[in-house]
Amino acid sequence: MNAPQQTELRRLHAGTALMKGPLQDARHLPGEIYTSEGIAALEKARIFTKRWLAIARVEDVPKPGDYVTHTIAGEPVIVSRSSDTDIAVFRNACLHRGIEVAVGAGNTRVHRCPYHSWAYNPAGELVGAPWTKEACHDLSGYRLAPLKSAVWRGWVFVNFDAEAAPFEEFIAPMEDELWYYQTGQCRVAFRKVIDLDCNWKFVMENLLDFYHAMTVHMASFATQYKFRSGDVPMKLLPDGAVNAVFGSDMRENFPFIYPELPWIKGRTDFVSGKAALFPNLNLFVNQESIRTSTFWPIAPGRMRLVMSFLLPEETFKVPDFDIKLEKYRRQIDTIVGEDSAVLLALQRAAGSEGYQPGPMVNMEIGMQHIIRNYLQVMGL
Numbered sequence: 613m614n615a616p617q618q619t620e621l622r623r624l625h626a627g628t629a630l631m632k633g634p635l636q637d638a639r640h641l642p643g644e645i646y647t648s649e650g651i652a653a654l655e656k657a658r659i660f661t662k663r664w665l666a667i668a669r670v671e672d673v674p675k676p677g678d679y680v681t682h683t684i685a686g687e688p689v690i691v692s693r694s695s696d697t698d699i700a701v702f703r704n705a706c707l708h709r710g711i712e713v714a715v716g717a718g719n720t721r722v723h724r725c726p727y728h729s730w731a732y733n734p735a736g737e738l739v740g741a742p743w744t745k746e747a748c749h750d751l752s753g754y755r756l757a758p759l760k761s762a763v764w765r766g767w768v769f770v771n772f773d774a775e776a777a778p779f780e781e782f783i784a785p786m787e788d789e790l791w792y793y794q795t796g797q798c799r800v801a802f803r804k805v806i807d808l809d810c811n812w813k814f815v816m817e818n819l820l821d822f823y824h825a826m827t828v829h830m831a832s833f834a835t836q837y838k839f840r841s842g843d844v845p846m847k848l849l850p851d852g853a854v855n856a857v858f859g860s861d862m863r864e865n866f867p868f869i870y871p872e873l874p875w876i877k878g879r880t881d882f883v884s885g886k887a888a889l890f891p892n893l894n895l896f897v898n899q900e901s902i903r904t905s906t907f908w909p910i911a912p913g914r915m916r917l918v919m920s921f922l923l924p925e926e927t928f929k930v931p932d933f934d935i936k937l938e939k940y941r942r943q944i945d946t947i948v949g950e951d952s953a954v955l956l957a958l959q960r961a962a963g964s965e966g967y968q969p970g971p972m973v974n975m976e977i978g979m980q981h982i983i984r985n986y987l988q989v990m991g992l
């Protein structure tokens with residue numbers, strides 16, 4: 613890191629001190645954390661190429677040869693079904709000149725580079741490279757750079773860091789606490805992908821912000837909850853993870869559309885919940901469905917949100933399934949629209965020279981927890 617960046621970091625370190633103290637003294641982060649190119653570069657180095665990240669669903673690649681591509685902080689990757697039993701994740705970067713060998717999603721026996729036709733099988737191994745033998749190049753053993761990956765509850769996780777601790781170690785402390793979010797027993801009913809002109813952390817924070825619900829979401833879902841200040845039942849977990857548990861005493865006016873999730877049927881102590889894994893997986897569950905969000909930096913002031921709506925297999929067979937799904941689609945469109953407006957406003961505020969971070973309130977406890985972890989990981 614060069615000298616100006618060190619100076620910038622020292623200044624930001626001072627500006628984040630209050631966030632690390634008790635909630636009653638805590639203040640939100642300085643605007644620069646959301647606008648700085650230097651911070652975005654550091655996030656890539658310390659978070660997005662170092663941590664376990666949920667990038668795809670196993671159901672996205674059900675058959676051998678199926679693949680989906682993804683870009684993580686500017687680094688292109690392929691998630692590929694290499695055999696009936698294996699999913700491989702590797703860099704989407706040709707071994708000749710580095711360009712992407714696959715785009716979008718699909719099924720293929722060979723990923724053929726669009727520039728000079730080097731060809732790779734679904735395991736990422738080089739299986740053809742025109743005229744390289746004549747040039748006496750021995751390319752045996754060449755393969756697209758593999759990345760560490762793991763499967764958990766229907767998700768494919770990836771980690772760029774070859775030295776990273778195994779996924780099982782990362783998830784172990786959360787496993788029991790997040791039992792309710794059985795995403796492996798569900799499949800995606802629909803997805804919503806949206807690019808927003810805001811920093812990815814505003815979405816990380818907003819998805820844990822119960823305080824805004826009564827202002828922003830009265831038209832969509834806030835009336836279903838009995839929110840009271842200081843009353844959010846938020847559990848703070850290791851590594852910045854959180855889980856908020858709502859029993860039936862905190863929910864009202866909830867209109868059932870689909871059958872209850874089989875694993876929670878009849879429970880009253882946990883009828884909905886909200887959880888987050890640092891950095892960028894957020895989970896919401898209610899009596900009948902699961903909603904997941906992942907969010908990805910594109911630039912300091914731009915990010916991509918991928919929202920998936922999941923249901924158990926049996927629910928897809930209920931009468932009028934599509935009509936009922938349309939209600940959820942509309943509700944989620946409304947929620948995303950409500951949030952988008954404030955997210956863009958937050959980014960504008962962060963870029964304003966007059967912005968002074970204000971105090972946090974009780975209902976922001978989960979947000980403070982994940983931000984503290986962010987600051988620690990970033991060394992800020």
Ligand code: FES
Binds near residue numbers: 709726727729730
């Ligand atoms: S860049 Fe891929 S074959 Fe040349």
Ligand SMILES: [Fe+2]
Binds near residue numbers: 818824825828829
């Ligand atoms: Fe919201």
